Amino acid sequence: MLLVTGGAGYIGSHVALELRRLGRDVVIFDDLSRGHRDLAGDSVLEVGDLKDISRVREVFARYTFDGVLHFAAKSLVGESMAEPLDYYRNNLVGTTNLLAVMKEHGVGRLVFSSTAAVYGEPETVPIVENAPKKPTNVYGDTKWFIETMLQNLNRAYGLRSVSLRYFNAAGADPGGSVGEDHTPETHLIPIALDVALGKREKLMLYGSDYPTPDGTCVRDYVHVSDLAQAHVLALERLEVGKAECEAYNLGNGKGFSVLEVLEAVRRITGCPIPVESAARRAGDPAVLVASSGLAENVLGWKQEFADIDVIVKTAWEWHKARA
Ligand code: UFG
Numbered sequence: 001m002l003l004v005t006g007g008a009g010y011i012g013s014h015v016a017l018e019l020r021r022l023g024r025d026v027v028i029f030d031d032l033s034r035g036h037r038d039l040a041g042d043s044v045l046e047v048g049d050l051k052d053i054s055r056v057r058e059v060f061a062r063y064t065f066d067g068v069l070h071f072a073a074k075s076l077v078g079e080s081m082a083e084p085l086d087y088y089r090n091n092l093v094g095t096t097n098l099l100a101v102m103k104e105h106g107v108g109r110l111v112f113s114s115t116a117a118v119y120g121e122p123e124t125v126p127i128v129e130n131a132p133k134k135p136t137n138v139y140g141d142t143k144w145f146i147e148t149m150l151q152n153l154n155r156a157y158g159l160r161s162v163s164l165r166y167f168n169a170a171g172a173d174p175g176g177s178v179g180e181d182h183t184p185e186t187h188l189i190p191i192a193l194d195v196a197l198g199k200r201e202k203l204m205l206y207g208s209d210y211p212t213p214d215g216t217c218v219r220d221y222v223h224v225s226d227l228a229q230a231h232v233l234a235l236e237r238l239e240v241g242k243a244e245c246e247a248y249n250l251g252n253g254k255g256f257s258v259l260e261v262l263e264a265v266r267r268i269t270g271c272p273i274p275v276e277s278a279a280r281r282a283g284d285p286a287v288l289v290a291s292s293g294l295a296e297n298v299l300g301w302k303q304e305f306a307d308i309d310v311i312v313k314t315a316w317e318w319h320k321a322r323a
Contacts, residue, residue: 001025001063002235003107005050005098006071007043008035011113011169011224013178015069016043018228027063029056030072039178050094056101067109067235068102070095073142076186077117077283080139091142099149103157109238110150110161111231114247116220116288118144118165125255126291129165129247137283147247154245162234162243167220167251167290169227171311172318179318180224188261189221189312193319196271203273205258207280210287216258218287220251223305223314233299248299251290252306261308268312 002019006012007028012035016026020042028040031049046062048055050072073091074080080087102110117140118133135141153159170189172179180190194200208215230250237243256264266273295301305311 001027001065003027003029003059003063003065003068004043004071005029005068006035006073006113008032008037008040008045009071010180010182011166011227012069012071013039013041014173014224014228015071015231017041017173017178018225018232022232027059027065029059034182036181039181041177050097051089053097053101056097057104060101060105060107065105065107067111067238068098068107069111069231069235070098071113073113075139077137077139078186078281080137080142081283084138087138087142092145095146095149099153099159102159108159109235110159111234111238112146112150112161112163114143114147114163114165115140116165116167116249116251116290118147121285122288125287125289126253127249127289128291129249129294136285151245160238160243161245162238163247164227164230164234165247165249166227167222167249167288169224170221171223171225171305171314173225174305174314176317176321179322180315181322188258189265189315190319192262192265192273193269193316195273196265196269196316197319197323199323201274203262203275204278205275206278206284208277210280212257212286214257214259217284218255218257218289220253220255220289221261221308221311222250222252223303223311226303226305229304230295230299230301233301237299248295249290249292250295250301251292252303253290253292254306255287255289256308261312264308264312268309268316
């Protein structure tokens, strides 16, 4: 039995779906603050908040878990700067409770949902795993703090973990059963698709004076189903006892500017997507592109949906159906 915290959210729901497809028994733990009950699919859903340790203990007493995949967290960069205490409490207290109860029950395998935000403004791209960790926002801070916690827990108690640092997760399950549905939505592709659906009038373009070829930010968009595969590989690596405490970047390896993404959205949707120029968004680095060589070489990760048009198309199909 596997526990997936945050399994009713965007990335967690894709991972839980992939685990179910592989015939694994999955229990989802989610407070449904940002997640959606229907995204839990056929998994058992335990509604609860990781900050409530007695609720976490109750769930661990009910099932015997072989491993945990931990997604439950607040994950909006802007919000984390406006409400830092909320982020520290939610992400750090929640995770500490989870880790404490895992220890009480002798559950020693964890796949942890980390982020490119641990690197902050990179000195060189593509970014490799041992690049300096200098988060420029509270969200990234909380994820990096947890990664260092995992190193210390490995040394002290032998907890084995794999942290996966996602770049820009995008797209939706090609089968259409799960996808991205954030409230509030802040991400580029879903906002552009809302414009295509007529739910928003235009997209605000945050900065066109970056030191990039077209002046807009370059990001590494990686398909969420490919991310899900990486979690399965990480879990298997823990299950065969190969990993102690590891971290991998997960990205496409290709950068796309905001304008290039908008072109892809126009191609796929056939809609014009009006844009209004706006000031830079605080804390947005100019270029974030991953080196994912380590995940490919060590985990054996291969992307199936690396094409930006495929990424946008799967997102578009989900968005249309959800509208
Ligand atoms: N953008 C716009 N207009 C919008 C939304 C986004 O111009 O309405 C731009 C942003 O300024 C940025 C790019 O589109 O240049 C991508 O923005 P997203 O919000 O989609 O994604 P981010 O790169 O900001 O965020 C991602 C992950 C975060 C992670 C962060 C690390 O979603 O979880 O990378 O910096 F923390």
